Amino acid sequence: MKYKFLESINIGPLTLRNRIIRPAVAEYIANPDGSIGDQYMEYYRNIARGGVALITPGIAVVDETAPYVASNQPYLTDKKYIPGMKKVVDAIHGEGAKITFQLWHSGHYLIDGALAPMVNDLTKQDIERLKQKYLTAAKNCKEAGADGVEYHIAHTYLPSQFMSTYFNRRTDEYGSNTPENAMRFSVECINMIRNELCDDNFIITAKINGSDFVEGGTTPQWAARCARLLEKAGVAMITVNAGGALSGYDYMSDNGKRPEGWKVDLAATVKKAVTVPVAASGSLRHPEYVSKIIEQDKCDLAALGRATIAEPEWVNKAAQSREDEMRYCISCLYCFTKVAEDGSEPGCSVNPFAKCEFIKPEPVADGHDRKVVIIGAGPSGLEAAITLAERGFNISIFEQKPYLGGLIKLATVPPNKTKINWAIDYYEKQIQRLDIDLKLSTRATIEKIEKLNPYAVILAAGSNEIVPLVEGAGLDNVISVRDLLEQKLRFDGKKVAVIGAGLTGIEAAHYLRNSNSDVYVVEKKPDPGATRSLADQLSFQDALAGGVKFYFQTFLHKINKNSITVLDLASNKKITLPADIVMPALGIRSNVELYDALKNKFENVYKIGDSDCPGKLPQAVRSGSNLGYALK
Numbered sequence: 001m002k003y004k005f006l007e008s009i010n011i012g013p014l015t016l017r018n019r020i021i022r023p024a025v026a027e028y029i030a031n032p033d034g035s036i037g038d039q040y041m042e043y044y045r046n047i048a049r050g051g052v053a054l055i056t057p058g059i060a061v062v063d064e065t066a067p068y069v070a071s072n073q074p075y076l077t078d079k080k081y082i083p084g085m086k087k088v089v090d091a092i093h094g095e096g097a098k099i100t101f102q103l104w105h106s107g108h109y110l111i112d113g114a115l116a117p118m119v120n121d122l123t124k125q126d127i128e129r130l131k132q133k134y135l136t137a138a139k140n141c142k143e144a145g146a147d148g149v150e151y152h153i154a155h156t157y158l159p160s161q162f163m164s165t166y167f168n169r170r171t172d173e174y175g176s177n178t179p180e181n182a183m184r185f186s187v188e189c190i191n192m193i194r195n196e197l198c199d200d201n202f203i204i205t206a207k208i209n210g211s212d213f214v215e216g217g218t219t220p221q222w223a224a225r226c227a228r229l230l231e232k233a234g235v236a237m238i239t240v241n242a243g244g245a246l247s248g249y250d251y252m253s254d255n256g257k258r259p260e261g262w263k264v265d266l267a268a269t270v271k272k273a274v275t276v277p278v279a280a281s282g283s284l285r286h287p288e289y290v291s292k293i294i295e296q297d298k299c300d301l302a303a304l305g306r307a308t309i310a311e312p313e314w315v316n317k318a319a320q321s322r323e324d325e326m327r328y329c330i331s332c333l334y335c336f337t338k339v340a341e342d343g344s345e346p347g348c349s350v351n352p353f354a355k356c357e358f359i360k361p362e363p364v365a366d367g368h369d370r371k372v373v374i375i376g377a378g379p380s381g382l383e384a385a386i387t388l389a390e391r392g393f394n395i396s397i398f399e400q401k402p403y404l405g406g407l408i409k410l411a412t413v414p415p416n417k418t419k420i421n422w423a424i425d426y427y428e429k430q431i432q433r434l435d436i437d438l439k440l441s442t443r444a445t446i447e448k449i450e451k452l453n454p455y456a457v458i459l460a461a462g463s464n465e466i467v468p469l470v471e472g473a474g475l476d477n478v479i480s481v482r483d484l485l486e487q488k489l490r491f492d493g494k495k496v497a498v499i500g501a502g503l504t505g506i507e508a509a510h511y512l513r514n515s516n517s518d519v520y521v522v523e524k525k526p527d528p529g530a531t532r533s534l535a536d537q538l539s540f541q542d543a544l545a546g547g548v549k550f551y552f553q554t555f556l557h558k559i560n561k562n563s564i565t566v567l568d569l570a571s572n573k574k575i576t577l578p579a580d581i582v583m584p585a586l587g588i589r590s591n592v593e594l595y596d597a598l599k600n601k602f603e604n605v606y607k608i609g610d611s612d613c614p615g616k617l618p619q620a621v622r623s624g625s626n627l628g629y630a631l632k
């Protein structure tokens, strides 16, 4: 077989059709009352259809009275939820995959927006009550027809807090002085579930942290010792990840700064300690790599979380040698955001139909070679191009730059962003596969377009940077972020003032800092703190750690030759800050330069991506895809 992961494997009494599992990834698309509806069901049907062997949907609540309960995640707490659970079970089974629900108790208090651990406050009575909650939830899963449950001991949630020598400071038999004590709560829960429910058709598995990545917390060696106790308690498989809510989300799901498979050795350490199958989790992306770690016996299975959001057909495409058609997750963490800036549900930056599976149209081959001209080879233009080409339209793309990708090409330049190149590679391969006419270094003009006699013209020309409306904005020391990234400019030893602490400003500042500039960022708004999306938060922390300084509530008043004048909004005083270079990062405006002229000349003219409405990569990709499907 081409890839080792395509071989089947037994976990307990269950036979899996291959060794790729979809680990729990909170989707935030259950109904607000904790029940499961059609969007949720179709999401998982689609992932099962893509070929994975086992799916564990995201955290499912075992105690809805807990101090902190995630919103829009399923509840397992009552029989009234069983009909919804059954829907997703049947959908997954219908596609030949297995399903285990993930039993989850956060174990958190939410104090002033911050999470705090509960483990040390629980009485014996609380512990007994909680064990019953786990059992009830597992019973409901069995009644819904699931193949089992995954007992969640990872990511610093309640059982993980018991397991962790850092969080667990208890002095009783549930303390963390020995692995037996640290695992007592989990082993007792697992024993109850195993004794009462497990049989040839119902298993219990576990997910643990191979490391907490905090000083004094779970280490790989500790995890291995704890895993032995889980095996003894009867779990059929152990998935190994790391980090978590209290010790750092980027250790749980990294933001692109670490290499593929950077946590595999944690799984390998656990695997050496047990005989049950072990699944590795964390930044596993490419079929060859995944096959190799199984061949090397570092793990028995691979848990592909974000890889299967970005590419639900990951397994099928690998099996059919269609690797070139795979969209690889770029670890941008957009999927971690609960609500997108435009109020919609965040799906995925590279997969336009993530969480919209229920409205995905069937592609129809009705293009009949009609010519469509697309102006701009950024993500919206490219997405439209490949969708339309697949429908049989005849596509020509004009791109004035010598490269494709538009702004996302520049987005690969700041620190930790190289994985964005995987998205660009994908488009390059599709352009070749579909034999699309791509005219690089070619500016679109009405005359050139007219010569092609197009049925439709699509403006996907991106955006222009907003120039600050202040005195001095036209001085020579004002440099744009795009010039910085495109020309990889360096200002070694110079003082640079970046104006605007959005993601673009943060990343530009971090890039400059890495090339030895003395950088600070001024931002008129207060520090958004924890309200930043996880991706923005991690970039902000990385920039701070790299030595970038931030001035919040500081309003740019004037740009001078060697300084800027700002208004400190807290004291309402004007201050002058030294600056050899000033770099505005104040957002973008749609580039609609050609739009009116096109409208006057051609019948079917459309705007997509930033040319229509400035946004980020996921909005651009969806916009291109939407038009690609909708064009009549």
Ligand SMILES: Cc1cc2nc3c(=O)[nH]c(=O)nc-3n(C[C@H](O)[C@H](O)[C@H](O)COP(=O)(O)O)c2cc1C
Binding pocket: 023, 024, 025, 026, 027, 057, 058, 059, 102, 152, 154, 155, 207, 241, 252, 253, 254, 281, 282, 283, 284, 303, 304, 305, 306, 307, 335, 336, 337
């Ligand atoms: C948006 C998001 C939600 C997640 N939710 C869960 C969850 O509900 N339960 C869980 O055990 N892990 C959760 N994880 C962690 C993943 O299961 C996985 O272990 C981790 O992301 C690393 O693997 P990946 O790089 O393949 O995504 C989540 C990760 C992401 C990105």
Ligand code: SF4
Binding pocket: 306, 307, 309, 310, 328, 329, 330, 331, 332, 333, 334, 335, 336, 347, 348, 349, 350, 351
């Ligand atoms: S949103 Fe980003 S991190 Fe999440 S699956 Fe898609 S590409 Fe990966």
